[in-house]
Amino acid sequence: MAGNFQDGNGDHPIQFDSQLLQEQLGTLVKWGAVVAGVIALFALLTFLRSVYADLLWFDNLGFRGVFVKVITTRIVLFLIGAITFAAFAGVSLYFAYRFSDGPITLPISEDAIPLIKRLTIWVSVGAAALGSVVLGAVLASRWEVFLRFTNSVPFNRTDPVFDKDLSFYVFTLPMLNFVQGWLLGAVILIALGSAALYFARFSLRGVSFTFTPSLKVHLSIIAAMIMLIIAGGHWLDRWSLLLSEHGAIFGAAYADVNARMPAMLILTIVALGSAILMLVNAYMKGARLLVGALALWIVMSVVLGGVWPSLMQQLTVNPNEFVREQPYIQRNIAFTRQGFGLDSISEEFFPAEPVIDADIIRNNLQTINNIRLWDYRPLSSVYRQIQLIRPYYEFKDADVDRYVIDGELRQVLLSAREVAPEKLQPESQTWTNTRLVYTHGIGAAMSPVTEFTTEGRPEFFAKDIPTDGVLRIQSNAPDSEPDILVTNPRIYYGENTLDYVIVNTQTDELDYQTEEGELIRTNYNGTGGVQLNSFIRRIVYAWEFADINILISGQIKRESRIQYRRTVEERINTVAPFLVLDRDPYIVATNNQFFWMQDAYTVTDSFPYSDPIDGGTNYMRNSVKVTMDAADGGLRFHIWDTSDPIVMTYAGIFPDLFVSKGDMSEELSTHVRYPSDLFRIQADRYMRYHMQVPQNFYNNEDLWAIAEEKFGQSDTLQLVEPYYVIMKLPGEEKEEFVLLIPYTPNERQNLVGWLAARSDGDNYGKLVAFNFPKDRQVDGTAQVEARIDNDQDISAWFTLRCTEGSSCIRGNLLVIPLDESLLYAEPVYIQAEGIGFPELTKVILASGTKVVMEDSLEEALAALTGVDFLITRAGPDAQAPGGAEPTGPLETSLEAGINVIKEAIEGLRENLSQLEEAIESLTDTFGNQ
Structure with a gap:
């Protein structure tokens, strides 16, 4: 049917075919619906594929319950969010459509009016549906917040302002803040959508936007809802002030407690009053009351929320800041120490005598025998040059640990030989090779941290690719017997296992090489990976990895398994994304196989008054130790600190995920160590928070700094890294594995103390701070570096040897407590041009009075003390302690x-x-x- 209308002057009627327009728009709507349906179907199938693949993966690990709990919670939250938004948006849009109805003044054919109305409805419905999906997804993404809230465990300690258990701030307040923000965002979107519909409908009718009585009622109700939610936010802000950064310290300070908290209470009342005025405005003429209520809230927010606290800070606090802030400083000290576990540090005095004599060496032979001369960075380079053996292997890094070798506790560096098919020649990087053949690494290299050959290379307790498939870890002494037999040294899961592989296929996997040079191949017979025992599973994983070969390859059989998410970090993060992982997982060798040990932390940024580190974390515990089977990828999450309410909350959420630390085998538990990342953070916080007197803290009277050293080829000083030593702590009867860091006064270089973390047995996790004498100088690491540089003989040697063609690398300068004295030790490496790895060439030792450099630790000790043959080990010819006849x-x-x-x-x-x-x-x- 054809229609017409005249132009604005009533002349020249314009002809158009409304029937054709209706058909074209109808076709457009139909095709739009088809496209939307296809997209929705594809999204649904993708979601189902992902869920099915993840379910198989979690089921293989024995964590089906964990996955079901998370996915169920996310689906429920999504539905709650989507349905809630859709319901409120639908009601609001319905009234907006209804209240904007009226006569059309535009010259539009009557035939087109129904089509335009339908189009308006479909656009509104589509916008509401899209908003529902987005708001539902936002709610579902915070599944952890809701589960923590519903399963929270109390801290049994209250805050000093509101007397609430700290669990309220860690578990409840984040959930309330999120819900308030979600509701505010949802209602604002509904308001914008309703206003847009009003504007569109009025425009299509050809009339100006006016506040009709019905429209005014509608928008006044929405505005009142927004103000009610804002009032709730002001009420919550009172509690959030315990995480304030406005004052002299982190947490609620003087102006927060005496100005901002009352202001938040008043603003809550103002926002509630504004909401009431907006509702009243719905039944009054005009919009003055609505605008007045909004203006009142804005003015009061500026005055009470900004001006008043600023004036109090400037006029009351700043002129006498310490007096005003003293009680809040005390709270900050106490809660920061608790948040980072500093409140458990015990303090002891250490004399730090300047002299090292022969008796001190004899009393600490085990410590001397374990001085770390090999740094993990140069040693990793050495391993890559002389221990990879085959080009398709890789050592990612070397990790510090301790093992009993030949009846003696030895500190070692250990690195796993992992597969790296990406290092194959390009023409060899076929799908079969990278996915089916080169599937696993094998064995490891292990070296004592102290010993090196006359050529400057490390000695080995374990080396080379096992020629019979069994890795032997044993002393390098002649005729020694293996201390550990790793009967299955294969590494399918590790740090460098980045891509998926398929094992137990028709194609044999490369395993190891015999002494005769024969390449031995194998087929995986473990339980790691998802079985590809059905056509559906092959389709799912071909889609998952966008790799058609998984579907069509004839090498895959029903018993084949696809192994993916094979790195330690990705594997643990997928199962327990709420745990923060230490940067350095380390491998442990047992009498059967390799395991990876990963330290995991529970953290929050909502611990009241605790001063946060970069990133916002202000509470941190090493509550979980995770072990991963290097052959099968199996995970076990051991709760290591049952006093931590956060990990116990997660244990309540996922009862099948965690096991006790008593369930860890003794062979593994002897290799548990205090994690370096946590220790770094604690050491950083302790630099200031060792001061517990508010006046001293406020004035920074005893601020500390991490000691500095020279490292590598640079003359620039850098911070000393925490380092592990085997030593006898003052007052203890035997040596133990300890993590250390030395301190200096801020902007000075002499030592004032050191912090130690214990790792063995029942002493695990105990922190001890040793304070040095304040009445005399104790050389710091930077000062010892200067003494080394100023020594004429040492300086001449560096000048002579570190010339063109060779570069000298200075290792870590270690400060090692011995009895009541300090021994400083620094290795020196030389890397000749054309050689891809450094050689350990010299050992520098220093006491408070003397610096020496020799070719070996034994000679350096002799030069330092004036007594020869002090230690029990000098390569194959061991020396007896106490001056016994040397060999x-x-x-x-x-x-x-x-x-x-x-x-x-x-x-x-x-x-x-x-x-x-x-x-x-x-x-x-x-x-x-």
Whole structure:
């Protein structure tokens, strides 16, 4: 049917075919519905595929209950959010559509009016549906907040302002704040959508936007709802002030308690009053009351929320800040110490005597035998050059641990030999090779931290690819027996296992090489990975990884397994995303296989008054130790700190996820160590929060800093990293595995103390701070570095050896407590040009009075103390303690003498060469004269 209307002057009627327009718009709507349906179907199938694949993966690990709990919670929250928003949006849009109805003044054909109305309805419904999906997804994404709230465990300690249990701030307040923000966002979206519909409908009718009585009632109700939610936010802000950053310290300070808290209470009342005025405005003429209520709230927010606290800060607090803030400073000290576990640190005095003599060495032989001369960074380079053996393996890094070797506790560095198919030649990186053949690494390299050969290379307790498929860990002494037999040294899961593989296929996997050079192949017979025992599963994983080969390859059989999410970090994060992981998982060798040990933390940024680190965390506990089977990928989450309410809350949420620390085997538990990331953070907080007197804290009278050292080839000082040592703590009877960090006064270089974290047995987790004498100088690491640089003999050696063609690398300068004295130890590496790894060449030792540098630890100790053959180990020829008759002193002395002569000859040659160059230069310059 054709229609017409005239232009604005009533002339020239314009013809158009309303029937054709209706058909075209109808076609557009139909195709739009088809496209939307296809997209929705694809999204649904993608979601179902992801859920099914994840269900299989979690089920393989034995954590089906964890996955079902999370996915069920997310679906329920999504439905609650989507239905709630859809219901309120639908009601609001319905009234907006109804209240905006009226006569159409635009010259539109009557035939087109029903089509335009339907189009308006469909657009409104589509917008509401999209908003429902978005708001539902936002609610579902915070599933953890709701589960923590419904399963919260009390801290049994209250805050000093509102006397609420701290669990309220950690579990309840975040949920309330999120719900308030979600509701506010939802209602604002509904208000905008309703206003947009009003505007569109009025425009299509050809009339201006006016506040009709019905419209005014509608928008006044929405505005009142917004103000009610804002009032709730002001009420919650009173509690949130305990996390304030406005004052001299973190937490509610003087102006917060005496100005902002009353202001939030008043603003709550103002917002409630404004909401009431907005409702009243619905039944009055005009919108003055609505605008007045909004203006009142804005003015009061500026005055009470900003001006009043600022004036109090400037006029009352700043002129006498410490007096006003003292009680709040005390709270900040107490809660920060609790938040980071500093309140459990015990303090002791350490004399730090300057002299190291032979008796001290004899009393601490086990500590001396475990001085870490090999730094993990140079050693990793050495391993990559001499222990990879085959080009398709990789050592990611070397980890510090301790093992009983030949009956003695030894500190070692250990690195797993993981597979790296990406290092194959490009033409060899086929799908079969990277997914079916090169599936796992094998074995590990292990070295004592103290020993090195005459060539500057590490000694080994474990090395090379096992030629019979069994890794033996044993002393390097002749005729020694293995201490550990790793019968299954294969590593399918680790730090470098980035891509998926398929195992137990028709194609054999590369395993190891025999002494005769024969490549042994194998087929996986473990339980790691999801079985591809159905066509549906192959379709799902082909889609999951966008790899058609999973579907069509004839090498895959029903018994084949697909292994993915194979790195320690990704595997744990997928199961327990609420745990924060230490940056350094480490591998542990047992008599059967390898395990990975991962320290995991429970954290929050909602602990009242606790001063946060970068990122906002202000409470942190190492409450979980996770072990991962390197062959099967199995995970076990051991609760290590049952006093932590956060981990006990998660244990209530996921009862099938956690096990007790008593369930860890003794063979693994002996390798538990205090984590370095947590220790770094605690050491950083302790620099200031060791001061517990508010006046001292406020004035920073005893502020500390981490000691500094030279490292590598740079002369720039850098912070000392925490380091593990085997040592006998003062007052203890035997050596133990300890993590240390030394302190200096802020902006000074002498030592004032050190912090120690214990790792063994019942002493695990105990922190001890040792304070040095304040009446005399104790050299710091930077000062010892300066003494090393100023030593003429050492300086001359560096000048001679660190020339073009060779570079010198200075290792970590370790401060090692021995009895009541301090021993400083620094290794020196040389890396010659053209050689891809450094060699350990010199050992520098220092006491408070002397600095020496020698070719070995034994010689350095002799030079430092004046007594030879002090320690029990000098390679194959062990030395007896206490001055017993040494074995092989002639060989040792002769070897040392030869080395000295070699260095002297080399130096003489270089000097003669320089002299010849100088003579030639002089001849060129003055020869004609």
